[in-house]
Amino acid sequence: MNKFTSALALGLTLAASGPAFAVEFKTPQAQARSIIKDFAGDLKANLVSAMKDGGPINALQVCNSVAVPLATQASENSGWTVGRTSLKLRNQANAANAFEQKVMTDFEARKAAGADPQTLEHFEIVTLNGKKTFRYMKAIPTKAVCLKCHGSLQKQPLKNKLAELYPDDRATGYKAGQLRGAFTLSKVLK
Template sequence: MNIRPVFFITILLFAFSVQADNAKQFETQANAAIKEFAETLKSALMLSMQTDGSVKTIAVCKDIAPKVAQQVSTKYNLDVSRTALKIRNPENQPDEWEKTVLRSFEKRLEKGEIIKKLSFSEQVETDGVKQWRMMKAIGTDLVCVTCHGEKIPEPIQAKLKKHYPDDQATGFSVGSVRGAFSVKQNLTDN
C-alpha cells in the first residue's frame, strides 16, 4: 500500500473538517449577533411607537439602528448591518453578493419557505480578501407597514421625505421580504 495517497486524503479530510467547524462557529456567532441586533432594534422601535408615535419613531431607524449595529459588531467582532433591494438609507446599499442573496430569499419565499428560516451563509473572496458571509431575511410585520407599506400616512411621508429624499423602501406588504441582516468576518479574524 502506498502511504502517500492515504496521507494526502487524511490531510484533505482534516482540512474539510476544520473548514466545517469554522463555518459552524461563524454561523453560531452571526446568528447570535443578528438576534441581539434584531431584538434591540425591535424593542427600541416598539417603545418609541408607544411613547412618541410613528412620526418620531423614524429617528430610531435613522439614528439608533446604526449605533446598535456598531455595538453588536464590536461585541461579536463581526461587521453587522442591514440592507435591502429597496433601500431607505443610502448607507445600507447592498453589494452584489447581498443583492444575489436577497433575490434568492424572494424566490425561496415564493416557493413557500417560511420567512423566519430564510438565511444563507458561505465563504467568499472579494478583492483578494476571504470572508465568511451570512444574511438572514427581515420579514415585514404589521407594524412595519406603517412606514414601509403601500399607504403611508401623510405626516410619516413628509418626515421620510425630509430625511430620505430618495427613499425606495415602501410598497411592502405583511409577510414580504423587506431586507436582511448582513454579517461579514474576514477569515484572518478567526
C-alpha cells in the same frame, strides 16, 4: 503528579473552562445567528419604546438616528461586520453590494417557491483580498407592525417626515409577509 491526579487536574480544567469552550467552538453560522438575535432585539426595543413615547413620527426619527449606530455597536461588540440591507432601500447607507443583491434575489426566488421567509438564510466562505471570509445573510420578513413606516402610508405628516429624511425612499408599499430585506454579516476567519 501521577497519572491519576494529572487526569483529574485536566478534567477539572476542562470542566472549569466549559462555557468558554462552548463559545469558542460555536460554528460561525451559529455565532452569526446569535449576533442577529441581539441586534434585532435592540432595534425592536428602541422602536417599541419610541412608539410608546411619541408615536410613529417620533419612532421614525429614533430609527433614523439609532439604526446605523446600533449596527456599528453590534459590529464592535462582536468583531463581525453587522448591518441590514434591502433590494428596495430607505437609507442609502445600507446599500447592498453585488453579493448581497444576489443572495436577496435568491431569497425572493426561494420564497416564491414556497420557503418560509422566517427560515431563509445563506452562508458561505469566500476569499476576499486574500483572506478567508465567512459571509452570512438572513432574510427579514415584513410584519404588520412594520407597515406603519414601510406599508402604503396613509398619514400625511408621516409621509412628509419620511420625504424630508429620505428623499429617495423606496422602502414603502410593502405587505405583511413580503421580504423587507436582510441582515448581512461577515468576518475574516483566522
